[in-house]
Amino acid sequence: MTVIDANRMHEIEARYPEYFHRSFRQRFGGLMIVIATLLYGLYAVWFFDFPKLFAEAHWERVGIYLSQWVSYDVQPEFRIQNDGTIAVRYPRFSPLGDNPHPDWVVDNPDGSITIAVSGAGLAVTVSKSETIVTAHGVSVPVDVSSGAPKVVGPVPAWMTVYDDNVLADLGFAGDVSISVNRVKIRKRFLGWANFVFDTQSSFFDKPVGEVISLIVSGPRIKPDQSNLSLAFDDIWNNSEWQHGDVWTKLFQTIVMAFLGTLLGALAAFPLAFMAARNITPNRLLNQILKRFFDFLRSVDMLIWALFLTRAFGPGPLAGSGAIFLTETGTLGKLYSEGLENIxxxxxxxxxxxxxxxxxxxxYGIMPQIVPVIVSQTLYQWESNVRGATIIGAVGAGGIGLKLWEAMRTNANWENVAYMVILILIVVFLFDAASNALRHRLMGSRTH
Known part of the structure; x- marks a missing residue:
């Protein structure tokens, strides 16, 4: 065991003062950061009033919207005529087509109609005097023979009685609205209705095997057009899913991102050489260009898109221009900083x-700066594919505008899901392509 005397101890303290004579900041800096972060979090909770927001939020809508992303509903309406017969009507643009005859609507011998809402144990039977809703293990009759619908017996928790109608909430399966002379049912199905062929297509509601047989060797449905061409036209011009328009707008978004990034890089490259202090020894020019880059970057891409849509009108030109202006400022700053660090x-x-x-x-600068230019430009290109979707929502063209239109209706959430999935796939592919190009051009691929 080595014993250190006082002189030796003073010598060590003098040699390593950073360990033995630490400042207040060094000793308590980490603790102060933690305390400051906690205090800021508490302030944010108070400032934004998070407890009230969470208490008043409509959390039930989350489930409704998510269910509508992956399902569709059919809304038959049963009207009780004066002679006691029941007429079945479907909405004009029903997913079942113009002449629906679903197997879950059954005509009974006594003149009533039974609707299987969603599997065993859930059903609605409509007759001229009453409607019986069977759900959650119980059958609840609703008398419709008098002036207002009346629930016979106790009212279950999933049923709400109003002055002129009774509403039965069947959860994901749908709901039933009962009035004196009308019963309206919303029956929900998993999946995307008519995703390939819409109700106007000659191939609508045909089995897959029959469709393939018609396309490969069947007789022509239209004498002047092959079945393969007809099938492609029906898919591309699907009136419900609008595949042609969606894919065209998606391609516009990709072109906007590529063109805006390319033009921004071409403009930023020479300006960066003039903005770099070690390349161009003109302080006034350096400062003017750097402040110019700051100005272009400080105005968000979305704001540039709003300006340009007023100038050129809605469309992809405004979107490409917004990306170009933003990328000129961003890439100009990145390129010039890279040049100053060579x-x-x-x-x-x-x-x-x-x-x-x-x-x-x-030969003296480019070999050093090329990796920075390639890496940053490819990253911005990848990022702008996402950005082009956002600016499309303000009229700058592309799939963003299409997505915003579908969301505004508050009824086409399955179309929203379709476009979101397409955007995610494109972003994933561009991310993979960007990484592959970076590795290849910069020579950093591992073998």
């Missing part, structure tokens, strides 16, 4: 040979 020795060595300025830049 090693000047290769450049000075080439200058000493008497080479022209272009050659000095080509």
């Amino acid at each position: 090693d000047n020795k290769p450049r000075e060595g080439i200058q000493s040979t008497g080479a022209q300025t272009v050659l000095v830049h080509r």
Whole structure:
């Protein structure tokens, strides 16, 4: 065991003061950061009044919207005529087509109609005098023979009685609205209705095997057009899902992102050389260009899109222009900072040979700056695919505008899900392509 005397101890303290004589900031800096973060969190909770927001939020809508992303509903309406017969009507644009005859609507011998809402144990029987709703293990009769519908017996928790109608909430399966002379049912199904062929298509409601047989070797449905061409036209021009318009707008978004990023990179590249202090020794020009980059970056891409849609009208030109302006500022700043951080020795060595300025830049600067340019440009290109979707919502074209239109109706959430999935796939593919290009161009792929 080694014993250190007082002199030796003082010598060690003098040699390593950072360990033995630490400042207040060094000793308590970490603790102060933790305390400040906690205090800021508490302030944010108070400022935004999170307890009230969570208490008043409509959490039930989350489930409703998510269910509508992956399902569709059919809304038959049963009207009780004066002679006691029951007429069945469907909405004009029903997913079942113009002449629906679903097997879950059964005509009974006594003149009533039974509707299987969603599997065993859930059913609605409509007759001229009463409607019987069977759900959650109980059958609840609703008398409709008098002036207002009246529940016979106790009212279950899933049923609500109003002055002129009774509403039965059957959860994901749908709901039933009962009035004196009308019963309206909303029956929900999993999946996306008519995703391939809409109700106007000649291939609608045909089994897959029959469709393939018609396309491959069947007789022509239209004498002047092959079945394969007809099937493609029906899919592309699907009136419910609008595949042609969605894919066209998606391609517009990709082109907007590519064109805006490319033009921004081409504009930022020469300006960055003039903004870099070690390349262009003109402080006034350096500062003017850097402030110019700051101005272009400080105005958000969405704001540029709003300006340009007023100038050029809605469309992809405004979107490409917004990306171009934003990327000129962003890439100009990144390129100029990369130039200012290069090693000047290769450049000075080439200058000493008497080479022209272009050659000095080509061989003394570009080999050092190319990895930065490639990496940052590809990243911004990938990011702008997402950004182009957002600015499309304000009229700058692309799939963003289509997505916003579907969301505004508050009824086409399955179309929203379709477009969101397409956007996610495109972003994933561009991310993979960007990474592959970076590795290939920068020579960092591992074998």
